[in-house]
Amino acid sequence: MINQALALALRDERARRGRGPGQGRGRGGGRGGPVASLRQRNDSISSPSSSSTTTRSSSNSNSNSNNNVQGPTTDDDSDFSRCPSPLLTISGGYRVDPFARYPVERPSRGVRHMIDYYVHIWAPQQVSAATFRSGKNALVALVMPLASESRMLFEATIALTRASWVIRRGLDPLQDMMMLRHRSMASEDLRTSFDCPQPVLTDTVLLTMATLLTMNYMINDAVAFQVHLRALEQLLRHVSHSEDEEGGETRAFVRGRVLAFSVLASFLQADQPAYATRSQVGHRISTLTYPDHPFLPEISEMVAKLPEGIAEVVLSQSIAIEFISFLVSLNELFVSMSTPHRHHHHHHQQEHEVSPTSSFPQRAPPPLTIQRAIYDLQCLSALPLTMIERQLVRGLLAFSLHLYNETSFRIPLGRPLQPIVEGFNQEVDLTRHQWIQRCLLWCGIVIASAWDRQEDAAPQQHALLARILSEVPEARSWDETRDLLRRFWWADSLQDDWELCWRAASFKQYRQRRGASSAESMAELIQTTEPGHVSETTSSAGDTTDHGPSGRLLRWSSGS
Numbered sequence: 001m002i003n004q005a006l007a008l009a010l011r012d013e014r015a016r017r018g019r020g021p022g023q024g025r026g027r028g029g030g031r032g033g034p035v036a037s038l039r040q041r042n043d044s045i046s047s048p049s050s051s052s053t054t055t056r057s058s059s060n061s062n063s064n065s066n067n068n069v070q071g072p073t074t075d076d077d078s079d080f081s082r083c084p085s086p087l088l089t090i091s092g093g094y095r096v097d098p099f100a101r102y103p104v105e106r107p108s109r110g111v112r113h114m115i116d117y118y119v120h121i122w123a124p125q126q127v128s129a130a131t132f133r134s135g136k137n138a139l140v141a142l143v144m145p146l147a148s149e150s151r152m153l154f155e156a157t158i159a160l161t162r163a164s165w166v167i168r169r170g171l172d173p174l175q176d177m178m179m180l181r182h183r184s185m186a187s188e189d190l191r192t193s194f195d196c197p198q199p200v201l202t203d204t205v206l207l208t209m210a211t212l213l214t215m216n217y218m219i220n221d222a223v224a225f226q227v228h229l230r231a232l233e234q235l236l237r238h239v240s241h242s243e244d245e246e247g248g249e250t251r252a253f254v255r256g257r258v259l260a261f262s263v264l265a266s267f268l269q270a271d272q273p274a275y276a277t278r279s280q281v282g283h284r285i286s287t288l289t290y291p292d293h294p295f296l297p298e299i300s301e302m303v304a305k306l307p308e309g310i311a312e313v314v315l316s317q318s319i320a321i322e323f324i325s326f327l328v329s330l331n332e333l334f335v336s337m338s339t340p341h342r343h344h345h346h347h348h349q350q351e352h353e354v355s356p357t358s359s360f361p362q363r364a365p366p367p368l369t370i371q372r373a374i375y376d377l378q379c380l381s382a383l384p385l386t387m388i389e390r391q392l393v394r395g396l397l398a399f400s401l402h403l404y405n406e407t408s409f410r411i412p413l414g415r416p417l418q419p420i421v422e423g424f425n426q427e428v429d430l431t432r433h434q435w436i437q438r439c440l441l442w443c444g445i446v447i448a449s450a451w452d453r454q455e456d457a458a459p460q461q462h463a464l465l466a467r468i469l470s471e472v473p474e475a476r477s478w479d480e481t482r483d484l485l486r487r488f489w490w491a492d493s494l495q496d497d498w499e500l501c502w503r504a505a506s507f508k509q510y511r512q513r514r515g516a517s518s519a520e521s522m523a524e525l526i527q528t529t530e531p532g533h534v535s536e537t538t539s540s541a542g543d544t545t546d547h548g549p550s551g552r553l554l555r556w557s558s559g560s
Contacts, residue, residue, distance in 0.1 A: 078144040105153040110178060111158055118161040119144065125453075138253050143207055150204045152189035156211040163215050167414070173219045184379070186212060201235060209235075210257045216262060218412050229265060232258050234551035260411045263371050288320035290381060302328050309442065309487035312435035318388045322376060326376065329368045330396065334489050337370065337403065370404045387429060388436050394420045395443030401451040406493045415453045421451050425464045430471060439477055440466050442488040449501035450492065466503055478502055 057497070061076075100464060123139040147153045159182040163173040173179050174491055190208055209232050216225040236255055291299055303311050305328050354534055377400065381393045398420050424447050432438065444465035474480040481502055482495075 029472065067317060070116055079232070083220065087117065099342060101148065102145075103149060104155050114158050114165065115167055116160040116469060118157060122161055122164055136460050137250065142203075142250055142253055143211070146204050146207060150208075152186055152193065153204050153208045153211065155182045155189065156186035156208045159186055160211050160215040160218075163219050164412075167218060174221075179219075181211070183215065204290075206232075206235070206250060207256045210254045213257070213261060214411065217415065218416060219263070225261075226265070231263055233262070236480050244473075252502060256322055260405075263374065264411070264413075264416055288385070290317060290320050293317065298322065306331055307488050309435065309438060309484070313388060313392075313439045316433055316436060318386050318436065319392075320389070323380070325390060326380070330373055331489070333370060333373055334403075334491075346358065374400050374404070388439060391424060391427060391440055393438075394424050395446045397496075398443075398447040398450040399491075402446070402494060402497075403491055404454070404492075412454055416446070417451050417454065421447055421462075425462070429462060430467060437472050438474070438484055439488065440464075441472050441481075442485055445481075445485065445498050445501050446467050446494075448505070449497040452501060452504070453497050462505060466509060469502075475502075475506075539546070 006007060012456040067173050102111070102115075119140060123137050143153070143157060162182065166173045166176045166179060188213070190205070193205055209228055213225065213228040213232065216228060220425070232254065236251075236258060267299065295303065301313050305315065306324075306385050310327060310331075313319060314327075319327075334360050374397065377393055379396045381390070381397070385393065398417060401416060403414060405411065424443065430440070444462065446463040448465050469475045472484075474484045480498060485498065
């Protein structure tokens with residue numbers, strides 16, 4: 001106990017020295033705690049007249065402790081700004097270059113930590129498909145050099161990072177004064193740049209608007225989001241082809257972000273998207289007709305085109321004929337999206353084993369696009385569907401959004417995924433039909449993995465997925481689960497996310513069976529990742545050994 005008190009006192013003294021004059025006298029626990037009592041003892045020895053100062057210090061400590069419970073404070077140097085990640089405690093700020101110069105005077109500790117969070121946590125989470133082709137992260141390679149020279153882009157980047165940091169902790173970003181202050185300064189500088197007699201559309205202006213667009217989308221500021229989206233669309237519409245080529249990577253990056261957010265804007269508002277014209281093929285289902293056995297020949301032909309797992313669900317008579325036709329079109333779309341990726345990586349391996357959805361030969365692009373599929377799925381969700389149809393629509397929406405995001409421009413998906421996650425967990429009835437349970441397992445893993453992958457999403461328990469894992473025998477090992485998922489729709493680019501999701505859910509079940517507390521197993525997690533233990537976070541087709549669900553989950557925090 002004495003060692004613990006001394007350690008806490010030493011940490012308190014370091015924190016007090018780092019705050020500087022006028023920023024508070026202490027940050028220990030409340031009155032009566034080991035830090036406060038130790039401080040009072042030291043103060044009383046050094047100066048008998050310091051009792052009033054000690055009282056004020058304890059009062060400030062109480063205030064700081066209360067602020068820690070309620071949420072982030074208005075101070076950039078608050079306790080909430082000192083640890084950018086639940087799993088990382090960083091003391092050096094911008095670790096790439098500890099002597100980095102910022103375009104603001106005397107950046108606070110909170111600002112330096114947000115830059116560190118952006119470079120090492122936020123930007124890697126938002127890696128786009130282009131990153132793997134070019135070998136560099138556009139968010140770091142394009143944004144950071146300009147942000148170090150432009151205060152406008154720098155403030156916008158800090159506001160975006162702070163919003164993500166706060167949302168990840170399940171708090172309201174609109175109540176965080178640090179985020180609001182930096183957003184206000186970035187917006188003011190942006191307005192000033194447009195107030196010039198002859199405003200110039202520089203890369204800094206475009207990246208600032210794209211950054212504010214992302215942040216307003218994350219914090220659900222619909223008005224500001226629409227303003228920035230429409231403004232960017234108009235600005236890019238008037239940029240000539242020669243100017244676009246001169247802009248290079250920056251213009252292409254901003255155009256991709258605008259297109260991706262246009263898709264999500266239409267999805268969130270249930271509007272007819274601008275890219276889905278009347279001449280484009282789509283499925284606007286208005287009536288639902290359920291087949292009887294024996295199926296008509298044309299229905300049997302459609303069922304034969306579906307993956308095995310979905311075909312078995314269709315045979316249970318729980319899927320409408322119109323929905324079956326839509327699933328056939330979706331299957332063609334998913335196959336076309338997975339074929340080029342596989343062909344690129346296995347050009348010299350023609351005998352490579354493939355999943356059911358990747359076994360078709362190369363063909364012309366299907367008439368249904370992924371953007372239109374997302375819109376049609378949203379329209380379909382408004383109809384009176386059966387339980388498995390509702391869950392399948394949610395799973396397909398999460399799968400389409402996640403797949404589209406992974407194969408194009410990475411943007412946060414927390415907002416469109418939130419009603420999907422909530423709706424999926426609200427279903428309480430679990431049928432005993434074997435293939436419907438397996439389909440629910442596919443939907444649950446797809447939805448949970450898509451949600452857990454997002455930096456703008458607070459941790460969720462995924463209660464229904466836990467129930468499904470206990471009901472489906474194949475879900476007891478990852479190898480069997482992977483084989484089962486391949487019988488539905490499979491994507492190699494999402495395989496690691498799905499495996500991590502399964503292992504996280506299995507590990508929770510393992511702890512619950514043992515009756516372990518939520519804070520008990522960190523030492524076990526660390527031990528299982530020591531040298532000599534086999535890591536399972538990266539899946540391998542040739543590895544058929546299951547080392548148990550206890551973990552090797554250091555990449556997965558206890559609440560994610």
